[in-house]
Amino acid sequence: MKHATDNLPELVHTVVDAHRHLRGPLLVILHELQERLGYIDADVVPLLAQELNLSRADVHGVVTFYRDFRSEPAGRTTVQLCRAEACQSVGAEQLMSALEQALGVKAGQTTPDGATTLDQVFCLGNCALGPSASINGRVYGLLNRDRLVELVRAEGS
Amino acid sequence: MITRTEFAMITVYVPRDSAAVSVGADEVAVAIEREAALSGTPIRLVRNGTRGMLWLEPLVEIETPAGRVGYGPVRADRVGDLVAAGLLDGGTDGRLSEVALGTVADLPWMRDQQRLCLARVGVTDPVSPDDYVRHGGLAGLRRALAMEPADVVAEVTESGLRGRGGAGFPAGIKWKTVAQAPGAQKFVCCNADEGDSGTFADRIVMEGDPFSLLEGMAIAGYAVGASEGYIYLRSEYPDAAAVTGAAIELARTRGWLGPNILGSGFDFDIHLRIGGGAYICGEETSMLESLEGKRGMVRAKPPIPAITGLFGKPTVVNNVLTLVSVPAVLADGGKAYAAMGIDRSRGTQVFQLAGNIARGGVFETAFGISLADLVNRYGGGTRSGRPVRAVQVGGPLGAYIPGSRLDLATGYEAFDAAGAMLGHGGIVVFDDTVDMAAMARFAFEFCAEESCGKCTPCRVGSVRGAEVIDRIVGGQDPDGNLALLGDLCELMTEGSLCAMGGLTPNPVRSALLHFPEDFSPRPEETTR
Numbered sequence: 001m002k003h004a005t006d007n008l009p010e011l012v013h014t015v016v017d018a019h020r021h022l023r024g025p026l027l028v029i030l031h032e033l034q035e036r037l038g039y040i041d042a043d044v045v046p047l048l049a050q051e052l053n054l055s056r057a058d059v060h061g062v063v064t065f066y067r068d069f070r071s072e073p074a075g076r077t078t079v080q081l082c083r084a085e086a087c088q089s090v091g092a093e094q095l096m097s098a099l100e101q102a103l104g105v106k107a108g109q110t111t112p113d114g115a116t117t118l119d120q121v122f123c124l125g126n127c128a129l130g131p132s133a134s135i136n137g138r139v140y141g142l143l144n145r146d147r148l149v150e151l152v153r154a155e156g157s
Numbered sequence: 158m159i160t161r162t163e164f165a166m167i168t169v170y171v172p173r174d175s176a177a178v179s180v181g182a183d184e185v186a187v188a189i190e191r192e193a194a195l196s197g198t199p200i201r202l203v204r205n206g207t208r209g210m211l212w213l214e215p216l217v218e219i220e221t222p223a224g225r226v227g228y229g230p231v232r233a234d235r236v237g238d239l240v241a242a243g244l245l246d247g248g249t250d251g252r253l254s255e256v257a258l259g260t261v262a263d264l265p266w267m268r269d270q271q272r273l274c275l276a277r278v279g280v281t282d283p284v285s286p287d288d289y290v291r292h293g294g295l296a297g298l299r300r301a302l303a304m305e306p307a308d309v310v311a312e313v314t315e316s317g318l319r320g321r322g323g324a325g326f327p328a329g330i331k332w333k334t335v336a337q338a339p340g341a342q343k344f345v346c347c348n349a350d351e352g353d354s355g356t357f358a359d360r361i362v363m364e365g366d367p368f369s370l371l372e373g374m375a376i377a378g379y380a381v382g383a384s385e386g387y388i389y390l391r392s393e394y395p396d397a398a399a400v401t402g403a404a405i406e407l408a409r410t411r412g413w414l415g416p417n418i419l420g421s422g423f424d425f426d427i428h429l430r431i432g433g434g435a436y437i438c439g440e441e442t443s444m445l446e447s448l449e450g451k452r453g454m455v456r457a458k459p460p461i462p463a464i465t466g467l468f469g470k471p472t473v474v475n476n477v478l479t480l481v482s483v484p485a486v487l488a489d490g491g492k493a494y495a496a497m498g499i500d501r502s503r504g505t506q507v508f509q510l511a512g513n514i515a516r517g518g519v520f521e522t523a524f525g526i527s528l529a530d531l532v533n534r535y536g537g538g539t540r541s542g543r544p545v546r547a548v549q550v551g552g553p554l555g556a557y558i559p560g561s562r563l564d565l566a567t568g569y570e571a572f573d574a575a576g577a578m579l580g581h582g583g584i585v586v587f588d589d590t591v592d593m594a595a596m597a598r599f600a601f602e603f604c605a606e607e608s609c610g611k612c613t614p615c616r617v618g619s620v621r622g623a624e625v626i627d628r629i630v631g632g633q634d635p636d637g638n639l640a641l642l643g644d645l646c647e648l649m650t651e652g653s654l655c656a657m658g659g660l661t662p663n664p665v666r667s668a669l670l671h672f673p674e675d676f677s678p679r680p681e682e683t684t685r
Contacts, residue, residue: 023468026450027433031392058451065452065609066433068392084354084603085549085596089512089587090540122436122553122603124393125357126176127585128211128510128517137395141179 011036012047026052026062030069039070075110075117077156080134081148083107083120086127091144095131096120098145099152115156166201167245168220169193172279174207174364175396176357182215184233189217192240200245206365208279209519210266218261221247227258266520266535271497273485273505274358274478275521278365284403286411289368295413297484301376302421309380310336313483315491317503322348322439322476323551323580323656325502325569328483331473334463335381338471343383345374345473346448346466347480349390349397350432350439353552355511355583358519359477362507363390363397366481367404368413371427373480375418376487377473378425386427387467389444392434402429436607440655441474443609454609455655476581478507497523502568502579510536512549512585529563532586543588547596547672551580553603554660556667557593576667578660593672598626600664608657615658618649622665632678639676642669 129141213229314329466472515537
């Protein structure tokens, strides 16, 4: 599991410096910060604004626009279940209900013990072998309820 | 150079494509290496792209004197038995008969295609530059660099190649606009934000033959006078990012990218950028904003990106498949390319068969093949075995076409005339259990979720649309609410800033038109 660093300003400075030379580097920087921190801490916003000479509103606007950037840490296991049309045609909605019931949370939430985050995603590009889900970054196809619950439990244990 | 031991080695192919991996290809590859070692058979394992026959994944191929023979789908826990039965010798007897497919190139699915974009996908090692050149790579770029840039543009114009991202704008005209725009700095941007459900051709090409995209972008850069290219890839495709990133590094070491490419005096480099999980960034102006490090808010057009694009500079924005078609256009000439297809839909399209389909995958052929041929003849109908009720072509913003009307020729014009759109060539099949009112509602829900929020018809209309459909199926003043829904669709079509809000009425209206019975009030929802 990833932990917030003790010295956030230094981390932000290091990451910004590594990408400062790029054109329009903010998304690249945010991706790396999230990779390192697990989420984009609210305290990161003013630091980035200062480093990049942007307004805090600009940075906040970008962070909140993109689904990828989390405002709080995800669970130890992240499940992204595809809800787009191709997966719906082979039962994705029923799969989502089943998983919500099995985990006791709704899409977009993390279980109270911090074990699993359930997210919805619109298309993983595995549309011929749906229903699909990405579990901790790995895509699984041809899922059914039992297999999905088994995979989520196995990853979370 | 082939040494004696390598010559004796058996070459085994197990795809690294993420669709194949999603059903166990990595485990199959590990099992084959283990079983080969145990049986004392030296093998060379190549992790190729997918052949596109995704229902057969994991598809294992063995190189034999008679060609590559295939086995699929192969399960990791069966590999031991299959190797014992002679898998590595290309056998077909005994236990192998369940999964043996014969020579892969001779299968009807493979034989009947015209593969230009997919020529090397599944055949080569995606990150082997030598494989790339051995299978015809760089021929287009070499020919282009020997021509005047304006002649390259003319060749692309002559080919009739149109944008494969969905809008179908002629590539040559776009390139000409950028080439003639004043300014020393110009950009080539590849839109690889393949967010439409039912589309995965960009991903398959980038994971299976990434050099072809780099080659296409270099040709575009040379033609318009740009020295820098950006690939905007969605974050949902980490495997495509890894393969394409590796290919960019390799191409630089080979002198295919960077200063003075192929000794021509032309400089061109490519940067890979990852999106943030926003569907709207597949809209070209939103993508440009995102590349600049901003919120992906759609820009009003004009000015068009060809004049005022990335960082305000003239910019070519093309889809992956458009750019991947370019090396073939240049290698064989625009005339040869234009000889394929129907009407003003020239060349080939990579169709993607998806959803509830028995044999899903990618199928590249000249425009003109009928939807029925794709869905039934090659796709084998639904996976569930039930009748095809509806087919959605062109992603979440495309129209639903009833199963009884699949005798439609695939082409921009034919689809236009039928009130549908071809989009990126994705075909999602639904069986007769689908609830079309729910699908229409989902179109609004998706639009509400993914709208950038800049214009009111899209931002507010999408939310209102879902509510109106709820009222219709809930039996609240159905006639009045149906009229309201019609008005709302018209307003969104006419008043939205971009295709997101403008095309969301497509699935809604087509569902209403072809499946009105699904919108009648439901007993369980009227008694409240």
